[in-house]
Amino acid sequence: MASIDLQPTENKSPSHQTTITGAEAVVQALIQEGVDIAFGYPGGAIMPVYDALYDYQDRLHHVLARHEQGAIHAAQGFARASGKVGVCLATSGPGATNLITGIADAQIDSTPLVCITGQVPSHLLGSDAFQETDVIGISMPVTKWNYQVTKAEEIPLAIAKAFYIARSGRPGPVLIDITKDAQFQQLDFHYEKCTSIRSYREEPAIEIDQIEAAANAINDAKRPYVLFGQGIILAEAEQEFKAFVEQGNLPAAWTILGLSAMETSHPLNVGMLGMHGNYGPNLLTNECDVLIAVGMRFDDRVTGNLEKYAKQAKVIHLEIDPAEINKNVFAHIPIMGNAKKTLPLLTQRLQKKDRSEWLARFAECDRLEHEKVIQEELHPTKDILTMGEVIHILNEKTGGDAIIVTDVGQHQMVACRYAEFVQSKSNITSGGLGTMGFGLPAALGAALGAPDRTVVCVVGDGGLQMTIQELATVYQTQAKVKVLLLNNEFLGMVRQWQQLFFDKRYSSTEMINPDFQLLAKGFRMPTNQVTHRDQLDHALTEFIETDGAYFLEVMVGKENNVFPMIPSGSGVAEIRLD
């Protein structure tokens, strides 16, 4: 790509200026990468960059979070909703360390992020200076790449590499740490996007032999079964995936990060995998003869006990990251590469087959699960409100066309199980890391990343209080975040485990909560509270139809449990319906 010489902005004098400060180079580089929104929090070591941002407010909008953790989760939500790279700024020391949870979350959930942190001046490095921390060392195990800039001239290259690495191949978080002196120094700025790095391969080469072997295995299979993950969404291969399962007439189940890659109503979408997934998708993992995993990594929450996982099946694994092949489950036929390219090659080799008998097994399991779990969860006969019925009515109000952002816990499992989706990039949740406090800031980022869509943040009373300060950011940005608090006055998931596996010893899980209605009013949000079933429908209508942010609290059963459940250490076929 040709290099781009940047014209200085109008409000910058003089017009023939060729050198700029490192701080301004950071801002101009971000603009060159197409960034128009960044999330962050200022502080001493990043002040020159914030000063430079002041001149570019019309082109690069900065969202001032109330905590760096809020900023980075917002950047994650933005990235997941928009498909773009999320950008996050923070100062050195505590600013940088407050990003670490979000970086780790983005690393395990393959979210493209570029984090820029300020650092103490280079002559003070290693001296335990004020707000100095070794963020390069601290973030190394949880970043795809990181780099410390100590000279302004390195800034354009470092940022170009950062964006290329964050978004290419299997995406992930990148951190660039810039010493304060480098932000002040002058450099001759010109920007060139990075398109290759000699030591880095975006994706492995496709092996046609493996594609053919896989196609033969699927064509010969009696009970083939597809598992799909976020790889489909990250590769933007939703259409290719649908063509693949339709051509092969293959039942397909999703991981919670793959959720929304295929519309809920699709007849071949058989439901959710994992610990609180659907009955059939888990049980039948151990009945299929060919298991086709697409863009997923066999997380232990999906597989349960590996010794009892799909031992009868021939496993085909489509995956962009070679390190995921054979990591948890042995792949008889590994298909490495980008799913957008590999899926069509596979689809064109598939024969149309009648699989009605096999598909009927899923329908049978679905009937049983409805009878034992779903019916009562969605249409309870008891007075106590369930999380499931709230999500069920929410579906009616949104038509399935909302972005559902969840926090972590029981409400997350219920939302993933029962929320309906008609389009991709609509489910945003912390999967791999299970970060409580993710939901609200991620919803803020999603609302700014997809401003035309309805964004609902489903959150529990525990997780909400971890990042509740971001309601202030919602107010300041006027982001249209709809917070749906499912309040059971417990850390519900931990309490459920205590009930089932720790003899009902509810150690530190009951929450004596603040008045969330007053709190939300304090954050200047329209609010409502539902305590009885007859209020629910109307409240959810108002919640969705009100233009802008809204805070709706629903008091749900204190000791309701999420079922089905695969107890920790059990196999997928040992899934419990009650």
Place this chain on the structure above:
Amino acid sequence: MEKQEFTITVYTENQVGLLHRITTIFTKRKINLESLTTSESEIEGIHRFTIAVTETEEQVIKVVKQIEKQVEVLKADYYKKKEVVQQELALYKIATETLTNGIEIERIVREHNARFLTIEREFVVIEKAGYKRETKALFDELEPYGIKEFVRSGRIAVARQQFGPGKDIEALLQTNSPSI
């Protein structure tokens, strides 16, 4: 699967912090590094790590893949004991006066194919290259005479085949790449 001795070789860009990035992959799985050496490789500007571990092959394969996926790593491979030619270097410091008490030390040094690196007024330094068992054997023989200081290097090793792993990365090095 049983644990056995493996040598892992990693060809990398010369980048600050890469050592930490590679070692954290072992730390994450609580694998102890028996030794780790870094040096230049046969390719100009390309560094190499030589890492010695005793682990199951299954674990080593996973670790090697996770190392290779690091942005600045060009190639990572692993070898079983028989697939490499390996050496370690040991230095032994003993008091010069032990030499004056007869010819024992000289005999031991000769028999072990070791050599005197330096002889000073107060101490001598003996150097021995070989397998760990060989440098250990010399240590055991010298010990009764009083070893003042001892050090053994990490394992260095080359593949027991015509070309090393560097052969596979020549094409990569032609790729255009930013220079930081």
